[in-house]
Amino acid sequence: MIQVVKAIELHRVSFAYEDRLILEELSLTVGAGDFLAIVGPNGGGKTTLLRLLMGSLEPGQGEIKIFNQPPRKARRLIGYVPQQTVLDRDFPVTALEVVLMGRLAPNSLFPGYQKKDYTEAYAAMRAVGIETLADTRFGDLSGGQKQRTLIARALVSKPQLLLLDEPTASVDPAVAEDIYKLLARLNREVTIVLVSHDLGYVATHFRQVAYLNRRLTLYHPGGNGSGSSTDWFGDKSTVVRGG
Amino acid sequence: MGAFFAALLQYKFLQNAVMAGVLSSLACGVTGVYVVVKRITFISGGIAHAVLGGIGIAYYLGQDPLLGAALTALFSAVLLGLINLTARQHEDTIIGALWAVGMAVGIIFMALTPGYSVDLMSFLFGNILMVTEPVLWALFLLDLVILLVVAVFYRQFLLVCYDEEYARLRGLPVKTLYILLLALIALTVVILIKVVGLIMVIALLTLPAAVAGLFTHKLPRMMAVATGLSFLFILSGLALSYQLNLPSGATIVIMASIGYLAALAWRKLLPLARRRETTFKKLFP
Numbered sequence: 001m002i003q004v005v006k007a008i009e010l011h012r013v014s015f016a017y018e019d020r021l022i023l024e025e026l027s028l029t030v031g032a033g034d035f036l037a038i039v040g041p042n043g044g045g046k047t048t049l050l051r052l053l054m055g056s057l058e059p060g061q062g063e064i065k066i067f068n069q070p071p072r073k074a075r076r077l078i079g080y081v082p083q084q085t086v087l088d089r090d091f092p093v094t095a096l097e098v099v100l101m102g103r104l105a106p107n108s109l110f111p112g113y114q115k116k117d118y119t120e121a122y123a124a125m126r127a128v129g130i131e132t133l134a135d136t137r138f139g140d141l142s143g144g145q146k147q148r149t150l151i152a153r154a155l156v157s158k159p160q161l162l163l164l165d166e167p168t169a170s171v172d173p174a175v176a177e178d179i180y181k182l183l184a185r186l187n188r189e190v191t192i193v194l195v196s197h198d199l200g201y202v203a204t205h206f207r208q209v210a211y212l213n214r215r216l217t218l219y220h221p222g223g224n225g226s227g228s229s230t231d232w233f234g235d236k237s238t239v240v241r242g243g
Numbered sequence: 244m245g246a247f248f249a250a251l252l253q254y255k256f257l258q259n260a261v262m263a264g265v266l267s268s269l270a271c272g273v274t275g276v277y278v279v280v281k282r283i284t285f286i287s288g289g290i291a292h293a294v295l296g297g298i299g300i301a302y303y304l305g306q307d308p309l310l311g312a313a314l315t316a317l318f319s320a321v322l323l324g325l326i327n328l329t330a331r332q333h334e335d336t337i338i339g340a341l342w343a344v345g346m347a348v349g350i351i352f353m354a355l356t357p358g359y360s361v362d363l364m365s366f367l368f369g370n371i372l373m374v375t376e377p378v379l380w381a382l383f384l385l386d387l388v389i390l391l392v393v394a395v396f397y398r399q400f401l402l403v404c405y406d407e408e409y410a411r412l413r414g415l416p417v418k419t420l421y422i423l424l425l426a427l428i429a430l431t432v433v434i435l436i437k438v439v440g441l442i443m444v445i446a447l448l449t450l451p452a453a454v455a456g457l458f459t460h461k462l463p464r465m466m467a468v469a470t471g472l473s474f475l476f477i478l479s480g481l482a483l484s485y486q487l488n489l490p491s492g493a494t495i496v497i498m499a500s501i502g503y504l505a506a507l508a509w510r511k512l513l514p515l516a517r518r519r520e521t522t523f524k525k526l527f528p
Contacts, residue, residue, distance in 0.1 A: 056411045080412050091280055091405055092460040101402050106414045111397040111463075137460040153409075 005032040006068065007161050007191040008053065013062030015048055022048050026062070026216045030208075032160070035187045037202045038195045040212035046195035049212065050163050053193070054080060066161065074161075079154030079190070081164040084146045089139035095149045096134035099125055102156035124152040128182060144175035151182070162186065164194040168201075180205060247482040256372055257485070263374040264477035266382040267438045267447070270389050270431040272470025275452035276462065277424055281404040284449055286323050286425065289338040291432045291444040293319040293345025298366055299352030308366065309381060312436060315345070316429035324422035369440030369492035371481060378437060385430050392427055400424055401462060438477065439492040447473055450499040454506040476502055 008030040015023040022045045030036050040046055051057040052064060055071030066074035079102070102124070103117040113121075125131040128148040133141060141149060147167055154162055167183070168176035180201070183192055195212075196202055202209055211217045251257045278287050294312045301311025319341060326337050353363055365373060374382075393400070402410045403420045410417050428448070435444045455468035480495030487494075 051408075054408075054412050056408060075412055075414055078412060080409060082406065082408060086408075087406060088280075088282075090456075092456060092462050092465055093401070093405060094460070097401070098405075101398075101406070101409065101413075104398055104402055104413050104415070106399075106416065108398050109395050111394065113398075139460075157413075 006030065007032045007034065007066065008193065009063075009065040009068075011063045011065075013052065013059045013064055015045075015052060015057065015060050021214065023052075023059075023212075024214050026212075028210065028216060028218070030191060030193060032067075032191050033187070034208060035184070035192045035206060036194075036208045036210060037206040038193065038210045038212050038216075039197060039199050039202050040195075042197060044213040046197075046212055047165055050080070050165055050195060053163060054078060076157070077160045079157055079159030079162045081147070081150045081154050081162070081167060083165045084143065084150060084170055087138070087146075091139065093138050094135050095130060095138055095141060095145075096121060096125070098138050098149050099152045099156055102153040120156050121152070124156040125149075127155060127186075128152045142175075143171040144179065147171060147175075147179055148182070151179075151186075155186070160190055162190045162192045164192070166196055167194055168196065168198055176201065247485045250485065256374075257481075259374045259376065259379060260371045260481055260491075261478065262379055263371055263382060263438060264474055264481065266379065266386050267434045268451075268470050268474035268477060269386050270382075270434045271447045271473050272451060272455075272468075273393055273466050274389060274427050274431040275448045275473070276455070276466050276469055277400065277404060278428060278448050279452040279456055280462070281424075283425075283428075284445060285335065285338055286327070287428050287432065287448055288445045289323060289342045289345075290316055290319045290425070290429050291436075291441045292342045294432060294436065294441055295349030295366065296345040296347075296352075297349070299349030299356075302362075303352040303356045308362070309378070309433065312366075312433045313385075313430070316433050317426055319345070320425035320429040321422055324418070324425045328418050328421065365440070366436060367440050367442050368490060369436060369438050369443065371438045371477070371491050371495075374437055382434050382437065385434050389427050389430055392423065396420065396423065439495055443492055443496045446496040446499050447476070450503045451476065454503050457506050457510045472502065473499070 006029055008028065010026050010028040013023060013026045014021065026049070038046055038049065048057065052059055053066065053071060055075055064071055067077055071078075099121045100113055100117060103113060103120060122131060122134070125134065128151050130145055130148045130152065133145060133149070138146065138149065147170075151162075151164075151167075154164075162183075164183075167179055171179065176198070183194070186192065209219045211219060247257075251261065278284055294315050297311035297313075297315025297318075298308045299311075300315075301308045323338060323341065327334055364370075399410075399415055399420055402413065402415060403417055403424070407417055410420075431448065432441070432444050435447050439447055451469040451473035452465065454472055455465040459465050459468060476499040477495050480498040481491055483489070483498065484491040484494035
């Protein structure tokens with residue numbers, strides 16, 4: 001019998017902030033090597049779901065397993081790419097320093113990184129095509145370059161699961177295309193889950209799509225999507241792109 | 244200026260003052276950078292003012308006010324750290340409350356202390372000319388603690404200041420690190436009280452680091468530049484106050500503000516004016 005490795009398993013997960021229900025009874029399985037895009041409106045719970053997967057929030061009900069472990073224990077297997085807008089533009093930090101943060105561990109004391117850390121950081125920057133920007137201040141990079149830097153930071157810790165929060169929200173369509181191409185290439189080695197409100201692009205480019213607005217609906221562009229999910233997708237895909 | 248430097252060679256109290264300037268520059272140059280990049284000026288101001296409560300209680304109990312200041316500063320740092328991480332929405336209200344309550348407690352205890360002391364003024368507005376040798380040693384020890392902690396946790400502080408969510412994912416103890424950082428700021432506040440007084444602490448904590456931030460985008464370099472600048476502000480303020488017979492703390496703060504405005508004008512206004520000039524020349528050759 002072939003053992004199929006599961007990257008993510010959600011079993012009836014619910015989460016509420018105070019008495020406001022954000023996520024209701026989510027069940028989901030993501031196999032290792034998959035590429036899942038989760039789309040949905042702002043406030044639909046996308047970022048909350050990512051936080052649950054990273055273990056920085058605990059579900060009110062239900063169970064989450066990342067590679068068969070609770071999220072907190074699986075943290076070292078996860079690479080995370082936040083929305084670039086949450087980071088302070090004026091912060092005095094270079095692209096290289098941001099990437100090196102991915103090599104940091106709780107026992108990394110005193111200022112210096114090891115030679116191996118630098119080697120890995122430069123390798124990751126080469127992999128995403130920003131090796132010439134190492135000494136540029138992060139805040140001075142373009143939207144696409146920032147996104148690549150953050151992806152490099154996530155890659156440098158050798159993750160098996162890559163989580164991305166709105167990777168194309170602050171870039172123009174041509175750059176978004178490049179970033180999706182880069183992710184498709186990276187997907188040969190890591191499982192990728194991204195959240196986005198960019199429905200149109202996601203509908204045409206991904207094997208697996210889920211729609212999240214408090215509840216989760218799975219949709220497979222290839223065929224067997226359930227009736228309700230094809231409805232919303234057919235209706236809204238033309239409207240939302242770039243919005 | 245000549246008279247100041249002649250007096251400096253002659254008088255012990257001026258030498259002590261300059262030494263106190265060096266020691267406090269180290270503290271505010273290093274932790275001030277964190278205050279500026281993490282944008283926690285208001286929290287730092289809250290800690291600085293709450294400290295008066297501890298000073299008042301220490302007076303009342305007949306203890307060393309510096310000890311009272313240090314304990315209250317650390318207590319406020321832990322309290323505000325916990326509040327920041329649990330009740331984020333009401334953080335500014337709570338800081339404001341702590342700010343005022345600390346001062347109120349201090350004033351009440353000072354009033355209750357028999358034989359009202361004029362020293363209150365030196366805590367509010369600082370008096371670098373009254374620094375004695377034991378105080379210098381205390382400042383030196385506080386500096387040592389601050390520099391050591393920053394050296395050990397340098398990379399972790401950087402990540403916590405920059406991106407808390409990612410720091411959590413990397414398994415860093417974000418809460419502990421944040422409270423530790425606030426504790427360092429609290430210790431710096433205690434040091435600076437001797438120099439500029441608790442009301443003006445914020446100026447030395449933020450202005451040198453802000454000026455440094457205009458000229459470099461590397462954190463360690465920013466710390467070095469901020470340290471040098473704060474010493475420059477303190478020394479020039481001290482000399483000027485000696486020459487013109489003005490209060491030293493206030494003069495130091497004025498020097499720091501002038502430095503900040505000049506740097507801001509140089510880095511932001513000058514390029515703007517130049518651009519205007521070239522556009523004008525292009526349009527009307």
